[in-house]
Amino acid sequence: MPPSSSTTSVAAPASVQQGRVDDGVDRFQQTPLAQEVAFLTARARVRGNALANELLSDLDLKVRPFAVLAMACSGTNPSQRELGDFLDLDPSQVVALVDALEERGVLQREPDPRDRRSKILTATDAGRELYAQAAERTRAAEAQTLRGLTAAERDQLRELLTKIVY
Numbered sequence: 001m002p003p004s005s006s007t008t009s010v011a012a013p014a015s016v017q018q019g020r021v022d023d024g025v026d027r028f029q030q031t032p033l034a035q036e037v038a039f040l041t042a043r044a045r046v047r048g049n050a051l052a053n054e055l056l057s058d059l060d061l062k063v064r065p066f067a068v069l070a071m072a073c074s075g076t077n078p079s080q081r082e083l084g085d086f087l088d089l090d091p092s093q094v095v096a097l098v099d100a101l102e103e104r105g106v107l108q109r110e111p112d113p114r115d116r117r118s119k120i121l122t123a124t125d126a127g128r129e130l131y132a133q134a135a136e137r138t139r140a141a142e143a144q145t146l147r148g149l150t151a152a153e154r155d156q157l158r159e160l161l162t163k164i165v166y
Helices: 037-059 063-072 080-087 091-103 125-145 151-165
Strands: 107-112 115-123
Touching (some): 037 125, 063 091, 063 125, 080 091, 080 115, 115 125
Antiparallel strands (some): 107 115
């Protein structure tokens, strides 16, 4: 049944009313979705990770294996289970990432003195060298991603995200 003349409708954007359609996605910035924190943080993550992956590509790394290597280089001696919890990864994902890094010779599993059924992850000398190169690139990706923010705004963003995450 066709809508009656009394049916309320949503007005089309001015650009459509004037017979033109905006190119690009800029016209979506005022939608309710584009104002949601979850959407904005997800988009920021996607953009940051894409740039970091691009800058890490010649090292044959991506963001996830970099995160595993970073934790192995942190001196905290994480177990695979702790690493999965911290990085919010499924145990099978952690195993695959650790296996690949171990095959490259940049990571090793060692007995965990706290629990002999568990293994801790430590970096090899080659892993620490790879981490140093990769960390420089991820810092560059972060700087590029956050280039529109002042140093104070970057610090504030980091502080606010830390409150949310921890």
